[in-house]
Amino acid sequence: MTKTAWVFPGQGSQALGMGMDLLDIPAAKDKFAQAEEILGWSVTEICQSEEEKLSHTLYTQPSLYVVESILADLLRERGHWPDLVAGHSLGEYTALYIAGVFEWSAGLYLVKRRAELMDSAIGGxxxxxxxxxxxxxxxxxxxxxxxxxxxxxxxxxxxxxxxxxxxxxxxxxxxxxxxxxLKVSGAFHSHLIAAAATEFQDILESVEFQTATIPVLSNVEPIPSIDGDILKQRLNKQMTGSVRWREISLQFPANGIQRVVEIGPGKVLTGLIKRSSPCLMLENIHSVADLPI
Missing domain, CATH: 3.30.70.250 (Malonyl-CoA ACP transacylase, ACP-binding)
Structure with a gap:
């Protein structure tokens, strides 16, 4: 069996029209409806026609989480599972959901609050x-x-x-x-948003993290772990900490990974991984059409 990692992109990979082909799938349509209840706004409306809003942190992060997680769930429904997961910044939340660390709605709640706090961290x-x-x-x-x-x-x-x-x-x-x-409202992943990160820490504490079913490579510490407490500690540092994606890319072959699948819009992560670990097989799943039969 080919050892496979799934990776999930973060802010900057969003694209107008992403996820629209998922509306024909009943389970995906239900997820979009659940998301609207949690968020108070429609991911599908934003992704369909509101390009300016989609590039706004407040809407970008939840939209990416919803679309990426639905695609990954459809992939699992078809019998495909990763041996390792990772996500770039916001994408780490999708990776943790896929690893079974928290429920889908709990993940979306965290992403919603993260986006709100980061959006309010103006300056820099x-x-x-x-x-x-x-x-x-x-x-x-x-x-x-x-x-x-x-x-x-x-x-x-x-x-x-x-x-x-x-x-x-x-x-x-x-x-x-x-x-x-970059078109962002603040100096993300730096000490300048420490106040937002401190407020988010209390929100993070309210969500229970389970032992992961799949090892996760965290942004701030790219060493595989399934320990829920460790993964929460790492996520807690992520808002102000550096995203160590080059090291994550090097960890894939070091952990016996032969194939990496980027799930979500764009090809940013596979492009970066190719530079650091050119020996890996790289694939992209942007839409339903890309899913294996």
Whole structure:
């Protein structure tokens, strides 16, 4: 048997029209209805026609969780199961749901509150750097207060986060092929949203985490675990901690994984994994048409 990992993308992978083909499936339609009760707004309406809202943190995160989890459930219904799961930032919540750590509705409640708190954490900025000088970046960040590496995505891509002037100072000093400011409301995955993270900690404590049925690679500590308490502790650090995706990518072959399936819109994660672990078979499931028969 080919050892397989499932991975779930985070904010930035959303796409208008995602999940619309799921409306023909009764079980998926029920999930969308449940989501509307929990959220107070319709995921399908946002994904169908409201592009501006879909790119807004408040709506992006719950929409991705709902669409990704439905696709993954359909994959399980067809007899497919992963040996390991991971998700990028928001995607870690889908991974934990698939691993049986919490119920679907509990996961959506957490994502809803996370999105609300992150959306309210205004100030600062994030920027992606492509093909940059590693030593130079480390040196400049060490010398610049209030900026951190928020996402260590691959050897060729990182995202930095912090106070606007600090992020701009790093961009101006580090040689990179491209530097792209991200369309987010705040300095996510940095100490600047510590107040939101502290408030979220109480919300997280209210949800019981079970022992995972599948090992999970967490963003802040990419070592497989099934311990519910450990997974909760790791998730608790995630909002202000760095997403260590490059290390997660390296963990797949180290744990005997031969195939990685990205479930959700876009091909961001498989693209990043290919850079770090080119030996892996990579697949993408964006829609019902991509599901194996």
């Amino acid at each position: 900025m994030m920027a992606a750097l492509m093909n940059f000088d590693h030593e130079q970046l480390e040196k400049v960040i060490a010398q610049t207060p209030d900026v951190v590496v928020a996402n260590d995505n691959s050897s060729a891509q990182v995202v930095i986060s912090g106070k606007t002037e600090a992020v701009q100072a790093v961009i101006s000093q580090v040689k990179a092929k491209r530097a792209i400011p």
